[in-house]
Amino acid sequence: MPYIRVSEKLPGIRSLFAFRPETATPMSELAEVLLHQPGTLSPADRELIATYVSSENDCYYCQTAHGAIAAHHLGGNEALVIDVKRDFEHAAISDKLKALLAIAGKVQRGGKNVQPEDVERARREGATDLEIHDTVLIAAAFCMFNRYVDGLATWAPTDLDGFRERAAKVARDGYLGVLGYIAEARASGNGS
Amino acid sequence: MAFRPETAKPLNELAEILLRGPGALSPGERELIATYVSSENDCLFCQSIHGAVAAYYLDGNDQLVLDVKQSAEHAAVSDKLKALLAIAGKVQRGGKNVRPEDIERARREGATDREIHDTVLIAAAFCMYNRYVDGLATCAPDEPNAYRDPGARLAREGYIESTRELAGTSSGAAS
Numbered sequence: 001m002p003y004i005r006v007s008e009k010l011p012g013i014r015s016l017f018a019f020r021p022e023t024a025t026p027m028s029e030l031a032e033v034l035l036h037q038p039g040t041l042s043p044a045d046r047e048l049i050a051t052y053v054s055s056e057n058d059c060y061y062c063q064t065a066h067g068a069i070a071a072h073h074l075g076g077n078e079a080l081v082i083d084v085k086r087d088f089e090h091a092a093i094s095d096k097l098k099a100l101l102a103i104a105g106k107v108q109r110g111g112k113n114v115q116p117e118d119v120e121r122a123r124r125e126g127a128t129d130l131e132i133h134d135t136v137l138i139a140a141a142f143c144m145f146n147r148y149v150d151g152l153a154t155w156a157p158t159d160l161d162g163f164r165e166r167a168a169k170v171a172r173d174g175y176l177g178v179l180g181y182i183a184e185a186r187a188s189g190n191g192s
Numbered sequence: 193m194a195f196r197p198e199t200a201k202p203l204n205e206l207a208e209i210l211l212r213g214p215g216a217l218s219p220g221e222r223e224l225i226a227t228y229v230s231s232e233n234d235c236l237f238c239q240s241i242h243g244a245v246a247a248y249y250l251d252g253n254d255q256l257v258l259d260v261k262q263s264a265e266h267a268a269v270s271d272k273l274k275a276l277l278a279i280a281g282k283v284q285r286g287g288k289n290v291r292p293e294d295i296e297r298a299r300r301e302g303a304t305d306r307e308i309h310d311t312v313l314i315a316a317a318f319c320m321y322n323r324y325v326d327g328l329a330t331c332a333p334d335e336p337n338a339y340r341d342p343g344a345r346l347a348r349e350g351y352i353e354s355t356r357e358l359a360g361t362s363s364g365a366a367s
Contacts, residue, residue: 003292003308004308004309016309016313019305019309020306020309020310022209022213023206023209023210023313025205026201026202026203026205026209027206029201029205030199030203034199037198058288103327107323110233110234110323110326111233111235111322111323111324111325111328112326114326114327114329129195132328133196133328134199136328137199139323139327140319140320140321140322140324140327141320143316143319143320143323144316144317144319144320145316146287147283147287147315147316147319148287148312148313148316150286150287151279151282151283151288151290151315151316152287152290152309
């Protein structure tokens with residue numbers, strides 16, 4: 001049971017966004033810029049980084065939600081998402097993404113773990129400054145999102161079809177849609 | 193921050209709402225939570241700048257900031273803030289470390305749902321800001337006094353105004 005009184009109709013971070021819409025806005029905007037807006041890293045690559053970090057943080061809700069979005073971007077390849085979580089160095093992804101995932105894993109354990117050789121490896125594989133920056137910030141941001149979701153013991157569904165359905169919507173529309181949804185829920189008295 | 197204004201905007205807005213927005217916890221208490229978590233994450237820049245902001249709100253009481261970082265349970269802060277700092281410390285080590293008894297303790301000391309929520313989110317957010325600053329190996333002055341004026345300015349003007357002006361001279365100014 002969640003530690004604070006949040007809507008029972010909403011899972012995971014969405015229940016917290018409805019509880020505190022003021023902070024939901026910048027958090028959703030951050031996810032939108034990092035994961036959905038056009039960039040040189042594909043949305044699939046960025047979602048894989050988010051999923052991998054969430055898995056390392058053992059956050060069921062975030063790794064399942066973002067794993068489903070990654071798989072959607074990958075034409076439904078859920079096996080690849082599982083491979084990345086288990087052992088990304090041997091997964092069927094680019095050498096550049098492997099180098100970025102290695103940086104993300106270091107960030108997950110603490111910012112100071114990132115060493116100059118990690119960044120050099122990523123550059124050798126063709127990563128730009130912006131891609132390295134965004135990898136570090138995606139990893140750091142999911143160290144926030146994961147702790148927020150689990151630190152307040154939010155509820156998460158176990159039905160994977162529900163995650164797949166929502167993933168298709170987020171992959172298409174991005175992360176700002178949740179804000180309108182929450183505003184409506186509050187207006188009709190279902191919010192906090 | 194200056195390198196990527198698109199992400200700086202939500203990062204600064206989140207800090208502004210959590211640390212300076214309307215709330216039952218005082219800005220000084222919220223900055224102490226941010227400073228404590230940054231200290232546990234060993235992030236020199238964040239613990240120094242937010243420690244300076246906290247000290248500004250606490251009438252220049254640098255010693256109390258140090259006491260909280262060294263041993264929150266024995267510092268001269270309220271029992272409610274001690275309970276919230278204990279939750280923040282659990283969040284810093286990982287969300288699942290927060291136990292029902294940690295929440296019950298905070299409630300017993302008078303913490304509301306909103307205060308517990310904000311404590312968890314401040315702690316979680318600083319696990320992001322700290323990793324962002326250290327993961328990209330940004331520069332941080334060693335001299336504690338170097339943070340006093342920027343800290344006072346952040347306390348007076350907030351995270352959106354000050355960082356807009358600082359953007360050209362200092363990266364990671366909001367955290």
